[in-house]
Amino acid sequence: MIYPDSKTILEVRNLCASVEGTPILKNMNFTVKSGEVHAIMGLNGSGKSTFSKVLAGHPDYEITSGIVLFEGKNLLEMEPEERARTGLFLAFQYPIEIPGVGNSQFLRLMYNTVQTHRGKEELDPLEFDDFVRDKMKLLEMREDFLDRSVNAGFSGGEKKRNEILQMALLEPSLAILDETDSGLDIDALRIVAQGVNQLANKDNAIIMVTHYQRLLNYIVPDFVHVMVDGRIIKSGGKELALELESRGYNWVSDEYKAASRVAA
Amino acid sequence: MSVVAQPSSGYLQSLLAGQPKVAASKQAWLNKLRSSAVETVSELTIPTTRDEEWRFTDLSMLTKVSLQPAHGEINLSASEIKRFYIKEASNRLVFVDGVYAPALSTVVAKEIIVSNLASELAKNSTLLQQHLAQQSKIEGNVFAALNTAYLRDAALILLPRDTQAKAPVHLLFIATQKEVVSYPRTLVLADNGSEATVIEDYVSLQDEAYFTNAVTEFVLADNARLHHVRIQREGGKAFHIANCAATLSRYSNYQSVSIALGARISRYNLNVKLAEGAECSADGLAMISARQLADTHTCIDHAQPNAISRQLHKCVVDGGAHAVFNGKIMVRHGAHHTDSQQSNRTLLLSDKAHVDTKPQLEIFNDDVKCTHGATIGQLDHDEVFYLQSRGVPHAQALNMLTYAFAAEIIERIPVPSLKHSLEQNVLEQTSTQL
Numbered sequence: 247m248i249y250p251d252s253k254t255i256l257e258v259r260n261l262c263a264s265v266e267g268t269p270i271l272k273n274m275n276f277t278v279k280s281g282e283v284h285a286i287m288g289l290n291g292s293g294k295s296t297f298s299k300v301l302a303g304h305p306d307y308e309i310t311s312g313i314v315l316f317e318g319k320n321l322l323e324m325e326p327e328e329r330a331r332t333g334l335f336l337a338f339q340y341p342i343e344i345p346g347v348g349n350s351q352f353l354r355l356m357y358n359t360v361q362t363h364r365g366k367e368e369l370d371p372l373e374f375d376d377f378v379r380d381k382m383k384l385l386e387m388r389e390d391f392l393d394r395s396v397n398a399g400f401s402g403g404e405k406k407r408n409e410i411l412q413m414a415l416l417e418p419s420l421a422i423l424d425e426t427d428s429g430l431d432i433d434a435l436r437i438v439a440q441g442v443n444q445l446a447n448k449d450n451a452i453i454m455v456t457h458y459q460r461l462l463n464y465i466v467p468d469f470v471h472v473m474v475d476g477r478i479i480k481s482g483g484k485e486l487a488l489e490l491e492s493r494g495y496n497w498v499s500d501e502y503k504a505a506s507r508v509a510a
Numbered sequence: 511m512s513v514v515a516q517p518s519s520g521y522l523q524s525l526l527a528g529q530p531k532v533a534a535s536k537q538a539w540l541n542k543l544r545s546s547a548v549e550t551v552s553e554l555t556i557p558t559t560r561d562e563e564w565r566f567t568d569l570s571m572l573t574k575v576s577l578q579p580a581h582g583e584i585n586l587s588a589s590e591i592k593r594f595y596i597k598e599a600s601n602r603l604v605f606v607d608g609v610y611a612p613a614l615s616t617v618v619a620k621e622i623i624v625s626n627l628a629s630e631l632a633k634n635s636t637l638l639q640q641h642l643a644q645q646s647k648i649e650g651n652v653f654a655a656l657n658t659a660y661l662r663d664a665a666l667i668l669l670p671r672d673t674q675a676k677a678p679v680h681l682l683f684i685a686t687q688k689e690v691v692s693y694p695r696t697l698v699l700a701d702n703g704s705e706a707t708v709i710e711d712y713v714s715l716q717d718e719a720y721f722t723n724a725v726t727e728f729v730l731a732d733n734a735r736l737h738h739v740r741i742q743r744e745g746g747k748a749f750h751i752a753n754c755a756a757t758l759s760r761y762s763n764y765q766s767v768s769i770a771l772g773a774r775i776s777r778y779n780l781n782v783k784l785a786e787g788a789e790c791s792a793d794g795l796a797m798i799s800a801r802q803l804a805d806t807h808t809c810i811d812h813a814q815p816n817a818i819s820r821q822l823h824k825c826v827v828d829g830g831a832h833a834v835f836n837g838k839i840m841v842r843h844g845a846h847h848t849d850s851q852q853s854n855r856t857l858l859l860s861d862k863a864h865v866d867t868k869p870q871l872e873i874f875n876d877d878v879k880c881t882h883g884a885t886i887g888q889l890d891h892d893e894v895f896y897l898q899s900r901g902v903p904h905a906q907a908l909n910m911l912t913y914a915f916a917a918e919i920i921e922r923i924p925v926p927s928l929k930h931s932l933e934q935n936v937l938e939q940t941s942t943q944l
Contacts, residue, residue, distance in 0.1 A: 346914030
């Protein structure tokens with residue numbers, strides 16, 4: 247939702263990033279305010295997943311220029327764990343399996359670490375158990391889910407639900423959902439979307455990175471951005487996603503090229 | 511490869527010096543077994559890195575330490591060793607520097623025999639003669655031969671037909687004397703359809719150099735099922751060389767988990783021979799740091815058709831430590847429908863950590879399903895990033911992932927309290943190392 251007097255959560259200015267010397271992000275500009283839901287759409291290789299990993303601080307990407315302010319602070323100076331504690335959350339496209347580490351143990355460690363850094367009380371195992379089970383209901387998750395190893399042997403849908411559960415526990419001010427709909431059947435998609443919608447409020451913001459319009463039927467964006475070749479070339483409302491779905495991406499590129507020629 | 515001087519036969523002679531003091535047994539066959547072992551030793555030398563089987567494990571350090579046979583006095587009270595007890599294992603045999611300590615041992619089992627060899631020799635002479643030193647061959651194996659040359663007593667477990675041991679049996683071998691060599695020995699005979707869990711546990715109460723030279727033998731009759739847990743947590747300057755052999759009859763099942771944490775230099779040879787339809791798993795974890803060397807050589811011999819073997823061996827190597835894994839899978843003529851999987855995974859935690867790994871498949875048969883593989887690597891940085899992105903500090907993320915890597919093996923131990931305490935050990939070790 248777009249609220250009046252909302253504060254700026256994320257401000258990306260002229261961001262350029264490369265991986266192993268190959269530029270991927272080329273002058274990315276992007277602003278998110280509290281309460282807003284953004285969708286970044288684009289074809290494979292457009293740089294949209296890179297953008298989400300760069301925001302979360304993945305070490306493979308080198309920032310070559312540009313500024314990213316997260317709630318007014320220089321995000322690029324922070325370690326990935328600091329970004330998480332400050333309130334940035336990335337739901338992974340491919341959540342990592344960690345056999346041998348119990349899911350409940352992991353979730354509690356994560357929760358307590360972040361709580362401590364926000365100057366709040368930690369929860370002991372019993373308190374945490376109640377707390378997490380409550381959140382699990384939101385995502386219609388089975389009880390035995392806590393006893394298993396982190397993501398190990400989880401189905402695609404279970405992994406994505408586990409990501410949203412983590413989001414529910416950490417209560418980030420900015421959640422980036424990277425291809426959260428990929429690999430989900432309609433039921434799982436509905437549950438995940440319902441979870442996200444319940445977590446959205448006027449103080450936080452959500453960025454969905456996706457190349458299908460499908461997810462946007464369930465989590466309705468305030469803004470839709472089209473990313474091509476490492477930058478956003480068109481922005482619009484939720485109707486833009488529908489247009490992309492029916493017309494594809496080429497027309498946006500053509501329009502952009504034509505506009506660039508005119509400008510030149 | 512470093513060049514090693516030919517060790518003098520004088521070293522072996524010094525190890526054998528105490529042998530004539532081993533009291534003669536009333537059983538002529540046992541005396542004969544020992545004397546032929548002495549002969550075998552005199553024909554052999556301490557292996558060097560020029561021996562293919564010892565290429566990566568240099569024993570010259572061992573030959574430089576002057577070692578005496580351990581004296582037989584036991585000055586230990588239960589309170590000093592209580593911390594090694596395993597809650598579930600209500601049957602416990604304690605050996606101190608290789609010598610049976612009846613006062614420290616507890617046996618409650620009525621359904622099975624848990625005892626020492628010396629007490630059972632007269633009663634079960636024929637049975638023992640038939641199996642003792644018949645699984646672990648001494649030919650060409652100087653350490654097994656040395657152990658047999660000193661063979662007087664042993665941990666003995668006899669599982670009668672179709673009996674299921676109610677509780678695990680804990681064989682606790684404690685090192686207390688420095689600069690001594692001890693010869694722990696174990697024999698487990700599982701009759702048809704019997705079932706048990708045996709924990710073989712090597713610990714130390716001192717930090718100086720000593721040498722444990724152990725031999726363990728398992729004989730599984732048809733349909734017997736045995737869990738073998740082996741924990742090597744010797745002192746930091748110890749030498750530990752052990753030979754274990756398991757002979758599996760038709761449709762028997764041997765599940766072994768071996769954990770190597772201690773010793774300056776350790777070597778574990780495991781030989782499993784499978785008859786028709788038998789199943790085994792031989793999993794291992796070596797977790798070492800500083801200047802430790804842990805060498806595991808296994809040979810799984812599919813001698814007959816339809817047998818199944820599974821092996822996952824993991825090494826976690828930190829500091830300047832060196833892990834060695836050599837896993838041989840043998841599929842003999844006529845061993846049709848053999849199903850074998852082997853995997854060796856190593857985690858190197860420092861630039862100086864080192865591993866030599868060699869899977870070896872020898873297949874003399876077409877109709878088989880055999881897979882094997884080895885991976886060596888550092889922690890996956892995508893996994894580290896995932897944890898960091900959830901607020902976990904970098905160092906703690908490394909600890910967790912190292913722990914998880916090791917825990918996959920520890921998880922396979924079917925004794926909850928032991929599993930838990932080892933997981934705690936590993937957790938503490940990873941947190942101090944990284």
